[in-house]
Amino acid sequence: MTVSKGDSNLSLLVILVGALEDEFVRQTMNLLERLGVEFVLCDNVYSAVGDLAKRESRDVLIIGRIGLLSKEQGRLFHIARVKGYRCCCLVDRDLVCRQKLILKAIESGAYLIEKPAEIEEVLMKLLTGGNVRSSGEKENRRASGFRKDEFRTTKAELDALLEVQSDEKR
Amino acid sequence: MKSDNSSCNRNNRKILLVGDIGKAFLDVGNITDERYELCANMLDAVNAAANNDFAGIGIVMAGTSAKLSSVLKALRTGCDAKIVLLAQMYEEPIAIQLLGSICNGTNAADDYLICPIHPDRFYESIMTTETRSAGKVGLSMPADTALETKIKQLERLATEDDLTGLKNRRYIWEFSRQIIERAALENKRVTLLAFDIDNFKRYNDLYGHSVGDEVLKQAAVLMQRCCRSHDVVGRIGGDEFAVIFWDDPQASPADAPEERRSPRADHPKEAIFIAKRFVRELENSELTPLAGLGPEGKGVLTISGGLASFPRDGSTIQELFQQADKALLEAKRSGKNRIHLVGKPQSDIADID
Numbered sequence: 377m378t379v380s381k382g383d384s385n386l387s388l389l390v391i392l393v394g395a396l397e398d399e400f401v402r403q404t405m406n407l408l409e410r411l412g413v414e415f416v417l418c419d420n421v422y423s424a425v426g427d428l429a430k431r432e433s434r435d436v437l438i439i440g441r442i443g444l445l446s447k448e449q450g451r452l453f454h455i456a457r458v459k460g461y462r463c464c465c466l467v468d469r470d471l472v473c474r475q476k477l478i479l480k481a482i483e484s485g486a487y488l489i490e491k492p493a494e495i496e497e498v499l500m501k502l503l504t505g506g507n508v509r510s511s512g513e514k515e516n517r518r519a520s521g522f523r524k525d526e527f528r529t530t531k532a533e534l535d536a537l538l539e540v541q542s543d544e545k546r
Numbered sequence: 547m548k549s550d551n552s553s554c555n556r557n558n559r560k561i562l563l564v565g566d567i568g569k570a571f572l573d574v575g576n577i578t579d580e581r582y583e584l585c586a587n588m589l590d591a592v593n594a595a596a597n598n599d600f601a602g603i604g605i606v607m608a609g610t611s612a613k614l615s616s617v618l619k620a621l622r623t624g625c626d627a628k629i630v631l632l633a634q635m636y637e638e639p640i641a642i643q644l645l646g647s648i649c650n651g652t653n654a655a656d657d658y659l660i661c662p663i664h665p666d667r668f669y670e671s672i673m674t675t676e677t678r679s680a681g682k683v684g685l686s687m688p689a690d691t692a693l694e695t696k697i698k699q700l701e702r703l704a705t706e707d708d709l710t711g712l713k714n715r716r717y718i719w720e721f722s723r724q725i726i727e728r729a730a731l732e733n734k735r736v737t738l739l740a741f742d743i744d745n746f747k748r749y750n751d752l753y754g755h756s757v758g759d760e761v762l763k764q765a766a767v768l769m770q771r772c773c774r775s776h777d778v779v780g781r782i783g784g785d786e787f788a789v790i791f792w793d794d795p796q797a798s799p800a801d802a803p804e805e806r807r808s809p810r811a812d813h814p815k816e817a818i819f820i821a822k823r824f825v826r827e828l829e830n831s832e833l834t835p836l837a838g839l840g841p842e843g844k845g846v847l848t849i850s851g852g853l854a855s856f857p858r859d860g861s862t863i864q865e866l867f868q869q870a871d872k873a874l875l876e877a878k879r880s881g882k883n884r885i886h887l888v889g890k891p892q893s894d895i896a897d898i899d
Contacts, residue, residue: 422617448588449587
């Protein structure tokens with residue numbers, strides 16, 4: 377497990393799930409260091425969930441490829457939602473990810489990105505006043521209680537993603 | 547930070563049970579809410595363990611070995627409860643391996659128990675044993691070592707054959723039942739070789755029972771030497787033996803081609819190879835108790851056997867034994883000193899390349 381101390385004024389903590397050999401992980405680590413965001417690198421979802429328990433008072437963003445984050449039928453998304461944390465998943469184009477898991481990610485309020493570079497946009501949004509806390513059970517709202525526009529946006533993202541995938545298959 | 551377990555009253559704390567408990571316990575009805583918290587999912591278990599103060603954690607291994615070391619590592623980081631692995635018989639080598647592996651400066655797990663097990667036995671194993679102390683490497687020390695030793699002795703007596711040290715009939719049947727159940731779920735193969743020693747009565751009558759016993763022991767040693775470490779060799783009665791060949795426990799289900807489970811699939815080559823090697827070893831061996839016979843003592847010990855495979859020759863252990871026994875009888879009738887394959891009449895394994 378790699379831990380990097382960032383700017384102590386920022387309440388945001390990133391739990392990055394993946395291996396150092398992964399280019400996406402290395403790019404994200406460089407970006408987090410540049411932005412001064414504290415992060416913890418976890419090999420897998422199990423150590424990520426173990427680590428989450430120590431971060432009760434922090435704003436946590438969990439970043440990783442959707443294939444990794446959705447292990448164990450996407451239970452991480454549920455746990456993150458209950459704790460009020462947010463996930464950011466890289467939806468690999470070459471990964472035939474099951475729609476059900478993408479929906480679970482969306483229901484938890486996760487950000488879905490298509491390209492590694494898009495992570496910067498998400499982080500900037502959160503660092504410049506965006507609330508990292510998901511609209512999960514902290515506000516006693518269920519997935520069905522998401523604001524319509526909030527869900528519509530992510531659904532549109534999903535449609536776009538799935539369309540890209542099906543285009544590529546053709 | 548969690549409080550030190552050794553200073554807490556363990557009886558007031560719950561036990562976390564992870565996985566399919568139906569595969570682990572004899573009487574699931576005894577698993578009560580007052581004592582236990584259940585988690586079907588490994589990720590939920592890590593989360594629950596990190597957020598609660600459990601006295602112990604029981605993990606049903608069945609089919610989870612691939613991710614278990616990651617899970618154990620996360621559990622060790624998040625809590626200091628005693629971790630007991632609940633292993634199927636065929637998972638014992640993996641459980642031992644995990645117990646020996648070091649994780650965050652201590653053993654990945656504290657103990658393992660072979661299933662099926664009575665819930666009270668599991669509860670006692672959690673409650674009567676001290677937890678590992680922080681930073682200490684090594685197995686946990688039981689509070690009552692003498693009792694623990696006695697239990698281990700009784701377990702050995704119940705599962706091993708006194709004379710040869712091989713597994714006994716009871717173990718072979720229960721192991722086979724579990725391994726066939728797993729094979730059906732995970733697309734794995736299981737092969738049974740049943741064999742006995744040709745003219746065994748003659749050894750007893752000519753040289754005495756002590757010589758007969760030595761013959762059995764040496765046949766057992768030879769067979770074990772020919773098998774892979776995970777194959778199980780047992781003496782199921784008199785001069786009758788059984789060997790269970792099965793796919794490498796470390797291989798993932800995805801490694802097994804679909805055609806393996808086809809009823810038309812051939813007997814696994816590995817099992818045939820090991821059986822042939824055993825016959826060859828017997829031919830070349832000079833059995834100590836028969837050394838007095840001089841050159842005549844060499845190669846006098848022969849066996850006859852039958853080889854049956856799941857699923858091609860049967861879907862239960864009873865069916866496999868019936869089929870293997872039939873093939874064994876055919877081998878005897880055809881002149882002994884041969885192993886017949888079920889479904890291939892009159893075919894001795896010696897004729898197979």
